Amino acid sequence: MKSLVTSLLLSMVVLACKNSIGTAAKIAAVVTDTVNYTSIQWLDSLKNIGNVKFGETVSIPFKFKNTGGHPLFIISAEPGCGCTVTDFPKQAISPGDEGTITAAFDSNKGHEGEFRKNINVTTNTKGRTSQVLYFMGTIYKEGKTGSTSK
Numbered sequence: 001m002k003s004l005v006t007s008l009l010l011s012m013v014v015l016a017c018k019n020s021i022g023t024a025a026k027i028a029a030v031v032t033d034t035v036n037y038t039s040i041q042w043l044d045s046l047k048n049i050g051n052v053k054f055g056e057t058v059s060i061p062f063k064f065k066n067t068g069g070h071p072l073f074i075i076s077a078e079p080g081c082g083c084t085v086t087d088f089p090k091q092a093i094s095p096g097d098e099g100t101i102t103a104a105f106d107s108n109k110g111h112e113g114e115f116r117k118n119i120n121v122t123t124n125t126k127g128r129t130s131q132v133l134y135f136m137g138t139i140y141k142e143g144k145t146g147s148t149s150k
Contacts (some may be wrong), residue, residue: 030073030124037126038068038095042133049137052107060103062133071105073124077101077133080118083109088121094117107139114138 043063052058064074072093079086088101103119119133 013112030075033124035071037124037129038072039067039127040069040072040123040125040131041065041067042131043098045131045133047135049105049135052139053107054107054110054112054139054141058105058107058137060105062101063098064093064101064102065098066095068088068126069095070124071095072099074099074101075080075122075124075129076120077122078120079103080120081109083107084117086119091092103133103135105135110139112139113139128133 020081041064043065045062047060047062048062049058071094073092074090077086077088083106085104085106086101087104089099093099094109101119101121103117105117114136115138116134118135121131122129123131123149125131
């Protein structure tokens with residue numbers, strides 16, 4: 001029984017490693033295949049999310065469109081700080097189709113006042129493979145106004 005459990009665990013580890021290597025190889029192939037690079041149009045790359053009550057988590061969608069003639073791949077979407085988590089399409093976006101990168105901003109990890117955050121996006125696009133998305137707002141604590149004026 002012990003050897004059966006050990007064999008199953010070992011098989012799971014090998015399969016997990018194989019999938020990670022396969023995914024990494026696919027990403028490497030996309031990055032180096034410059035002939036099939038495409039173009040992207042950001043429908044919104046800068047967002048003012050306004051006033052955020054301290055303790056809230058805010059979801060911020062950034063929409064884009066594949067305006068080229070080849071599949072678009074979002075290779076990564078890296079937030080500039082630990083207060084933000086991103087989610088992005090892992091599959092190819094066909095020419096003419098749209099997609100969304102979503103940022104989740106946790107105001108618990110910020111401080112009262114104005115903030116500006118960024119997300120570095122890597123794609124298989126002509127010209128620039130790296131783009132930056134920005135969002136800003138003001139964190140306020142309960143009982144205080146969320147005024148953005150100074």
